[in-house]
Amino acid sequence: MANSYIPLQMKVQRIEAEDPDRTLRTYDLTFVNESEKEAFKYLPGQFCEISILGKGESPFGIASSPTEPDYLRFTVNRTGSVTSDIHYLRNGDIVGMRGPLGNWYPVDDMKGMNVLIVGGGFAFTTLRSLLIYLLDSRDDYKDITVIYGARNPDLFIYKDEIAIWKQRDDIQFHLTIDKPVDGWNEKTGFVPTVTQEVAPSPEDTLAIVCGPPVMIKYTLPVLTELGFPDERIFTSLERRMKCGIGKCGRCNIGSKYICIDGPVFSMAELKNIPEAF
Amino acid sequence: MKMVRLDKQKFNDFIRELSVEYSVYAPGKVSGKTGFIPVESGDEIDFTSTVTDMSAKSIFFPHSEVLFEYDEDGIRAAQTSHRPIAVWGMRSCDARSLVMLDRVFGSAVQMPEDEKFQDPYWKEKYNTSLIFGCACNEPLSTCFCNWFGGGPYNNDGMDVSVVDAGDVYLMEPVSEKGTDIIGKLSCYKDAAEEDKALAAKLASDADSMMIAPPDTDGLGERLTALFDEAVWEEISAKCVNCGACTFSCPTCHCFDMQDEGKGSRGKRVRIWDSCMFPIFTMEASGHNPRALSSARVRQRVMHKYSYYPENYGETLCTGCGRCVMVCPVNLDIREVLKRINVYNEQEK
Amino acid sequence: MSMVNNLRKTIKELLAEKKIDLFIVWEKGSLPLSATPLFITSEDEADRAVFDITCGNNLSVYFTKDRKQFSDKKVGIAVKGCDARSVVLNILEKQIDRRNVVITGVPCHGVLDKKKVLDKTDGREVLEMIDDGDTVTLKGKGYELSFDRSEILSSSCLACIYPDAQECDIFIGDARAEIPNENRLKEIKEFEALSSSERWANTRAEYEKCIRCYACRNVCPSCYCNVCFVDQNDPGWIGNTCEFTDSMIFHIIRNLHVAGRCVECGACERACPMDINLLQLNRKVAMEVKDRFGDIAGLDINGKPAMADFREDEKQDFIMG
DSSP states (O other), rough: OOOSSSSEEEEEEEEEEEETTTOEEEEEEEEHHHHHHHOOOOTOOOEEEEEEETTEEEEEOOSSSSOOTTOOOEEOOSSSSHHHHHHHOOOOOOOEEEEEEEEOOOOOHHHEEEEEEEEEGGGGGHHHHHHHHTTTGGGSSSSSEEEEESSGGGSSSHHHHHHHHHOOOOSEEEEESOOTTOOOEEESSHHHHHHEEEEEEHHHHHEEEEHHHHHHOOOOOOHHHHHHOGEEEEEEEOOOOOOSSOOOOOSTTTTTTTTTTTTTEHHHTTTTTEEEO | OOOOOEEEGGGGHHHHHHHHEEEEEEEEEETTTEEEEEEESGGGGGOOOOOOOSSSSSSSOOOOEEEEEETTEEEEOOOOOOOOOOEEEEOOHHHHHHHHHHHHHSSSSSSSTTTGGSOHHHHHHTOOOOOEOOOOOOOOOOOOGGOOOOOOOOOOSSSEEEEEETTEEEEOOOHHHHHHHHHHOOOOEEEHHHHHHHHHHHHHHHHHOOOOOOOOOOOHHHHHTTTSSSSHHOOOTTOOOOOOOHHHHHSSSOEEEEHHHHHTTEEEEEOOOOSSSSGGSSSTSOTTTSHHHHHHHHHHHHIIIIIHHHHHHHHSSOOOHHHHHHHHOOOOHHHOOOOOHHHHHOOO | OOHHHHHHHHHHHHTTSSSSSSEEEEESSSSSOOOOEEEEGGGGGGEEEEETTTTHHHHHHHHHTOOTTTTTOEEEEEEEHHHHHHHHHHHHHTTGGGGGGGEEEOOOOOOHHHHHHHTTTTOOOEEEEEEEEEEEEEEEEEEEEEEGGGGGGOOHHHTOOOOOOOOOEEEEEOOOOOOOOOTTHHHHHHHHHHHHHHHHHHHHHHHHTOOOHHHHHHTTOOOOOSSGGOOOTOOOOOOSSSSHHHHHHHHHHHHTTTTTTTOOOHHHHOOOOOOOHHHHHHHHHHHHHHHHHHHTTOOOOTTTTGGOOOOTOOOOOOOOO
């Protein structure tokens, strides 16, 4: 019988600090075992449990796209004991990984549609996965609009890629920071407000929202107000997790488990679930 | 199906015969408390309590269980295959609880076909097990199995039903596995018509001892409707958030996973956890979606009587009454459910 | 007028005179051997209040648990002698504002230990219990038993010398000061008389039963750390399994955390679903604290908890051996 509790071995291939304080770091991991690499199929929005043996596991959204087959990318914010230990990793170190876990953004439904991506802070990970995935088959989708907010310019992740995306004429890419800062030429203001200003028409558009809980909480009503139907607003939720496979009982919101019924939920689903926010 | 009778004087022979193929578990005493223990002879069995202090879930889902060990050479999964387990003397509340837990540890309802999400540690023990029930002739005042479709003579989850009829045990196979084992073992005789009549009488006597349940139709919906109501603060006020109810419960199955090790060697262990503990949902950031005791008590009640039923069609409670007995502040789940009933009516 | 009627009358008066917002007391529980905590906010609820042999909970716990639900309220609380010491200790440790609590003593003649009751009945269920003050009668299916009530009292009560609140605003009846009790240290002395290997074997047998449900910690008014050491995972001080070493370390550390703070109410022992004799170690440490520092936890509202105080004349031989 397959045993989903056993982590696969992954090797750290590349580490990059995302912010000056170095509390956000991006890790590219490669499979130690080639056959495991072949069997690993995922879609944007899914997550993995990364293990530091002796310390424990934490869930992280996959930041790479399935169209980037050479590595799995994760961006780790240093908050607790496992994430601290991840920050001590060096190139070549081995970590454990279980996944892919959870469901994914509705990429099939996006075909032939406009896509609005709204993200905040270091939760842009799975949104990067989605964006790369869409851009790699750009012709399958209509307009792509991205709104990405952070507290200050330092706290955006994937800054080099953002610079490239900003140059492209086949995506509308809006950056915003909470408060004005000298030398900042992009938008200023909270994500919900900016969304109100620049969101595309809800017609034939799917909206994907991922960020800190408070951002999600105040952005969803804006989309509703703009006329997005509940079935076409999707968000990704987080809770404390352990097993990741619907057994250990802690990540539920109502009768749904974030780890197997989510993390991606439509607004229509969330309306019927207590304690989602 | 065919009923057989086992003379109690031959009970030791029976356990011995069963032990050839199975590791046999039965109610027994450890340091004064009753639970299910491995036995080799009938003499070790303690049948004094109707409901054992600790439930039968720990046979298949122990308090602490190693998932894997690791060292310099890599990760090795703990062995999941075992000598098959036979359990003697499981009451209907515990036998039903295993059916409920199997839905979770098997493929969760959300992914019915995906074997990947089966729990090998549970599945390989439970799938190969053989459960001999034991009908309750003397239900306790704390028993409320009849509230949720069970009863002292209910056979759900058993392979063989067993009735204690004085000098003899009357056994009847309930499943295919049960029919097989009854066919294989030799230490009993076919039951007579009088035996069947006696079993039927004992069953109706036991049923008549149960207190009539309150109306629990639509309980799940009522709970959902009351989710944001102040009634939860009232209900939870006396709860001290210990885990005694969840640990004694035969259906509570939440667990934590922890690494124990030093240097490059160690193991990952899963350990019973409880939704009553504040740290159960505490996130690394310090945010806790269930910081309040009322939210935690609500979670336990909702999980049992609303969420699980929504996913699987029946409550995650077999009415064994253990939580009622162990609660240090006498927060009686039956009173909670009655309160929910009344509160709703006040609302209307 | 009976004691319970007096108690109910007092609660009504306190509420009527707006001296309190809330009164914490016991009411009849759903089982014959259990009372249950009751939070009274209106006079008509006061008639549900009881105090008898089943009222084992130390209600002071509700001041210190995570919700701190009474922080802005005036609270009346019914206390046995031991519970009163918990309230005092919590006041000394700044968990309760003395001005916001009306300590209401009730005359205690001991509370029962369910384990001892079930030993009497050989595990048979008790359907009715009658306590006439000297004799307790238990009734169940097919049996009726009577015996001296001291036979089923909690071990904490058998060793008690302060059955009544020494610090209180109201006492229902006449409070007794310290009472003589020749059994005060009996259990501890017997334990100390054992050889080291016997002590270890006994202790091991007890703590091996632990299922780590933390009922002992959670019913204890002295256990109110925001994050208990056993719940910390960075660093993870101790394991959470039921292996004896993990369980034993938990209990030893908890035992030392409540040194000089344990009021020996026995709530932990009565709450334990596995019947571990949790009080034994606590009482041993309480005795040590008394011997070394002359302090009895929660007795003197003008004092300081032993571990929060230092006096130059304290015995310091333990440092140098």
